[in-house]
Amino acid sequence: MTQQGVRWSADQVLSLAPDAASRKAGSKLGAAGPWLEAGCSDKGAVWGLCKGSGGRPYQTVVDLAGGAGPAYKCSCPSRKFPCKHALGLLLLWTGDDGAVPSGRAPDWAGQWLAARGERTARKRSEGAAGPASGSADPWAALRRAERRAERITAGVTELEQRLADLLRGGLAPAEQAGYGLWEETAARMVDAQAPGLAGRVRELGAVPSSGPGWPVRLLEECALLHLLGRGWLGRERLPEALSATVRSRVGLPVSAEGPAVRDRWLVLAQYDTADARLTTRRIWLHGTDSGRTALLLSYGAAGRAPELALPVGLALEAEVSSQPGSGQPRAVLGERFASPAPTPIRPPGVTTAEAAARYGAALRDDPWLESVPATLREVVPVPDGESWQLADAASDSALPLTRAARTRPGLWRLVALSGGAPVTVFGECGHRGFTPLTAWPHSEEKMVTLC
Incomplete structure (x- = not known):
């Protein structure tokens, strides 16, 4: 059991999986057959011995409490x-059929749990004591920041010239050049220490192969890239919040600002996107008391999953600090005070028209914003020719699903959950459409993951 005495659901356990392969392999081990001496404590610890291919079983222990969130040792x-x-092991534990009874942890599990508790307590005391004296030279840090700004300015100036050359010669050659042209330009932005610009430049390489209408889409993306470059060059004349957004979009690191908000944060959704260099995990939170929506970003090197993972549908009591920038919900997760637990609270929903209007309003503060979080109430997934859309049950408005959403298995989970009846859907609303991430019917509190 967790500290609240409620076991998780299988979907909440599988939401912690680092990838699809782990999810599939873990599901096969969710039966009692391979497990020996499995047990759990009322403090949120689960342990067991799993028979493998070798002579000795694997020792597996999970700490679901401890304040710092789920931790694993195997x-x-x-x-x-x-x-x-x-x-x-966690899937076996969710079954609640006696396969994982309450008891006392064996020595090999108890020693790790005790050491983890000591480390957590030490970190808390160090945080309460404040930063150590003798911090880095602020003048040296200022000089490094100035040198980086100079390199970014030089990179932006070069990028502006390359965009001008592209438009002067026409967009047709971009289809023949392939990724090579954009990879070279992106590498120059990396040299200029502007990773945000480099990422947007790399995305241009995929546009010519994106199907009919690609010249329009390429021109739109080039215009946004040009706008970001001009924003950087004129950042001193921008309002403070917009200037912070430009610095963040270019790729400069930003620190959390303002007081941390302590709340019970409902985990609305979690999903990964990956390229050859990096895996990015996006975790959406909803403050059950504050009503705020926050986005946590976590990163893993190529081929490795990010370390931060939270169970969708549960709420954790924690502190969250916002990052600067106009209209951006990005935040940093601070101290956690209890293990995740169920909550009946869900974010209030809006109509599809209201969600589209919110995205339009957000673009005034951040023209490079891909999407905004939105909870749609009483919508029904319906086919629209070869596509799909979420239609308001009480009006004639609707939002089309994005291309990515139409190719995910989650679409059919959403259709099955609805069965033609209205459901509530949380997701991301942007210029490409709506991407559903989780959903739940009005008569139930259980959230279904769609991503």
Whole structure:
């Protein structure tokens, strides 16, 4: 059991999986067959021995409490967190059929749990004591920031020239050049220490192969890139919030600002996007008391999942600090005070027309914003030719689903959940349409993951 005495659901456990392969492998280990001496405590710890291919079973222990969130320890050689054995153990625990009874942790599990508790307590005391004296030279930091700004300015100036050359010669050659042209330009932006610009430049390489109408889309993306470049060059004349947005979009690191907000944060959704260099995990939170929506970003090197993982549908009591920027919900997760637990509270929904209007208003503060979080109430997924849309049950307005959403298995989970009846859907609303991430019917509190 967790500290609240409620076991998680299988979907909440699988939302912690680092990738689809781990989710599949962990599901196979969610039965009692391979497990020995499995048990749990009322303080949120679960342990067990899993029979593997070797002579000795793997020792697996999971700490769901401790304030710092789920943590895992397994003697298997896997470098994934959680590994398939930890996922399988938690799935076995969710069954609540006596396979994981309450009891006292064995020595091998108890020692790790005790050491983890000591580390958590030490970190809390160090945080309460404040930063250590003798911080880095502020003048040296200022000089480094000035040198980086100079390199970014030089990179932006070069990018502006390359965009001008592209438009002067026409967009047709971009289809023949392929990714090579954009990779070279992106590499120059990396040299200029502007990773945000580099990422947007790389995205241009995929536009010519995106199907009919690509010249219009390429021109739109080039215009946004040009706008960002001009914003950087004129950042001193911009309002403070917009200037912070420009610095963030260019790729400069930003620190959390303002007081941390302590709340019970409902985990609305979690999903990963990956490229050859980086895996990015997006976690959406809803403050059950404050009503705020926050986005946590976590990163993992190529081929590795980010470490931060939170169970969708549960709420954790924690502090969250916002990052600067106009209209951006990005935040940093601070101290956690209790393990995730169920909550009946859900974010209030809006109509599809209101969601589209919110995105339009957000673009005034951040023209480069891809989407905004939105909870749609009483919508029905309906086919629209070869596409799909979410139609308001009480009006004639609707939002089309994005291309990515139409190709995910989650679309059919949403259709099955609805069965032609209205449901509430949380997702991201942007210029490409709506991407559903989680949904729940009005008569139930259980959230269904769609991503």
